[in-house]
Amino acid sequence: MIGEAPGGVDVHTANSARIYDYMLGGKDNFAADREAAERIVRVFPESRDGVRGNREFLGKVVRHLAGEIGIRQFLDIGAGLPTRDNVHQVAHSVDPAARTVYVDNDPVVCVHGRALLAKTSTVAMVNGDVRKPEDIHAKVSQTGLIDWNRPVGLLMVAMLHFVDEPHEHVARLREMVAPGSYLAITHLTTTGERGDDTERLRQIYSRTNTPVLPRSTEEINLFFGDFELLDTSHFIPPHLIRRFASLGWGGVARKR
Incomplete structure (x- = not known):
């Protein structure tokens, strides 16, 4: 998009x-995006x-979900915008028949995504909002790619x-997926030692299209409900967790 902007x-x-x-x-x-990003980096x-x-x-x-769990x-x-190592590309590296549906509530992101994914029959992108889980269910069903009666990898990463x-909406989505499904979440955290920096981060995002709302690890854990949290240490290397720890927290859980 650098250069001339789409209508x-x-x-x-x-x-x-x-x-x-x-x-x-x-x-x-x-x-404007680059300027905001550089303020965040500062x-x-x-x-x-x-x-x-x-x-x-x-x-x-x-x-891990595709290769070890099936x-x-x-x-x-x-x-968000399609970029490197997209979910469908990683899944296809295990099984080219694996199916992926992307959901985003930004119409421009969806148009851009559909254009890039148009020739991939096992992938779709739909305009949907996590605050409207029933609408997501309907639109995803229309793609014909997701069988709600079989386990699904439900991903809510950095969103x-x-x-x-959002807790009640995430709870509804947990109800929709079949037993044996997995939920993966990453989320910005609030920490006492970085309180002032977190507040400045809020101020930067308040001038974007989406204000940011960091949460405590206890609040983030609630998103998993009664799903069983996995020990991710055998497929997420410790150095990666350490790199991520100063900004956020992530986890993966299984529906029994």
């Missing part, structure tokens, strides 16, 4: 998906590494901290 795109307001893209070294961003110098660590975490989770369908909510009061 209808507000290039003057920073966008969380495009900030994330810039942090990953992508080109689907504008000056507050949290480790944030660029954290974003890349988050992406690595996602890839390792998908590879999950063959993935639902990525709050997917719930952009949603106010």
Whole structure:
């Protein structure tokens, strides 16, 4: 997107998906996004590494679920702009028939995603909002790619901290997936020692399209409900957890 902007795109307001893209070294961003990203880096110098660590975490989770557990369908909510090592690409490295549906509530992200994924029959992108789980269920069902009666890898990576009061909506999505499904979440955290920096981060995001809402690890744990949390140490290397710890927390859990 660097250069001429597509019609209808507000290039003057920073966008969380495009900030994330810039942090990953992508080109689907504008000056406002890059300026916001650099302000974030000044507050949290480790944030660029954290974003890349988050992406690595996602890839390792998908590879584990596809390769070791045998999950063959993935639902990525709050997917953002397609970038490197996308969920479907990682899943396809295990089984080319694995199916992925991406969900995002940004219409521009969805248009861009559909254009890039148009020739991949096992992948779809739908416009949906985590605050409307029934709508997500209906739209995902229409793609014909997700069988709700079989286990699914439900992914909410680096997105719930952009949603106010999402616990009941996540609970509804947990109800929708079949036993044997897995839920993976990463989320920005609040820590006492970084309280001032976190507040400055809030201020930066307050001028974007999506204010940020970091939460405590206790609050984040509630998103998993009665799902059984996994010991991720055998597929997420300790150095990756350490890199991510100053900014956020992530986990994976199984529906019994």
